[in-house]
Amino acid sequence: MDVHHRAIVLVADGAPAQRAQLGALLHDQYTLREAGDGAAALAAARQLPRPDLLLLEATLPGADGLDGHGVLEQLRACPDTAAIPVLMLVDGGEPQAERRAWQGGAADVVQRPLLAEALQARVATHVKLRRSRELLRHQAGLVEHLVQERTAEQDQMVEAVIWALAALAESRDHKTVNHIRRVQHYVAALARQLQPQPRFAPELSDANIALLFQAAPLHDIGKVGIPDAILLKPGRLTEEEFAVMQRHTIYGRDAIAEVERHLGRSTTFLRYAREIAYSHQEKYDGTGYPQGLAGDAIPLSARLVAVAAVYDALISRRVYKPAFTHETALELIRQGSGEQFDPDLVDALLMVEEEFLDIAARYADVVVDNGTTAPAVAS
Structure with missing residues (x-):
């Protein structure tokens, strides 16, 4: 007025x-x-x-x-x-x-x-x-407009830093930024499918799913500390080399924990990032690393990324393997239900497999002339 x-x-x-x-x-x-x-x-x-x-x-x-x-x-x-x-x-x-x-x-x-x-x-x-x-x-x-504007600017800054760190980590073993785009979208799709279930509802609020989406790209941030000779080795790793490779989970955890120490506090986003970086290689039956956690002792955030990252690794071309089909990837993950993966998360993947196919197509990589991969233009 x-x-x-x-x-x-x-x-x-x-x-x-x-x-x-x-x-x-x-x-x-x-x-x-x-x-x-x-x-x-x-x-x-x-x-x-x-x-x-x-x-x-x-x-x-x-x-x-x-x-x-x-x-x-x-x-x-x-x-x-x-x-x-x-x-x-x-x-x-x-x-x-x-x-x-x-x-x-x-x-x-x-x-x-x-x-x-x-x-x-x-x-x-x-x-x-x-x-x-x-x-x-x-x-x-x-005032609300100014707060929203400032919040949007801060969110953009945070997202830019996340992507810079995640892209740096992924570039170490010749993965593309589309790999981390796919993983974060897979995680969100799984989380939305699980959200109504009483077992998962307390953790999977809409706000937390958004934070999981942001944190998922940081799952392999610790790989910046792994020597190229091990990270890029095309053949099978020795036991000693594999022990070094396993430390990427610890490096990732420590990097996020250092941010928390610097801030003097944690946030839900930082907790998710730390859990994912540290525990995404754990297996549901307790045979994973670095802690050998089993079942619900593995943070839900890490269990979600485990399914998403393995699916994407299976359907993607690597120097040590060809790309598997979607159907083969699903079958291999189904075989790992209860062993490598939380069975409820595997069931959720089977319920949203069409969404996974759409994400994989939308953020597909292309093979360039030198045999390496590059991001395709996402629609």
Whole structure:
């Protein structure tokens, strides 16, 4: 609302002489509208720009019971007019009418015969209150917009840092950024499928799924600490080399834990990132690494990434293997249900396999002339 324009006061009274009396008291300071019955009062109240205040006669004539009280009821029932303050005019000695006005949501009640100074003061007070509320609402909206803008900027900065770190880690063993895009979308698809189940519902709120989506790309961040000779070896690793490779989970955990120490606290996002980096190589039957955790002792975040990352590894070409078909990948994961993978997560994958196919196609890699892979343009 423009705080500099003259406030609009709607005078709704069935008697022309009384409307003239009210107009004479108010016309110097306000822009006036008039209505002589209930239907006209409603129409004038809904007219843009809407009035800043309504002086409403309780006994206003109107068809189908649309007197002053009926008009007030309809104004309050409509979101467009509910905030207009109404000063109800009642005859002195009519406590029932006054009580009904208050119960109906009138901002104030003015008794007749009118005391001019009292009426003018009440109108001025309620117009100022109306403008103050509008100003506060405008300022609150401005603050909310600024907060959302700043939050969006911070989210973009965080996402950029996450992607820079994740892409750096993945580039070490010649994976593309589309690999981590696929994994995070697979994780979100699995989480949404599991969300209604009582076993998973407490952890998988909409907000937490969004954080899991953000954290999933960091699953292999610890690979930046693995020597190229081991990370890029095309053949089978020796026991000693495999022991070094296993340490990427510890390096990833320590990197995230260092961020938590620097902040002096953790967040749900950092917890997920740390869990995923440290535990995504654990197996459901306890034969994984680095801790040999089993079952629900493995954080849900890591169990989700384990399924997503293995599926993507299976359908992707690597220096040490060709790409498997979607059907073969599903069969291999199904065979690992209860051993490598949480059976409920495997079941969820089978329920959303069409979504996985769509994600794989949308963020597909292409083989370039030198035999390596590069991101395709995602649609």
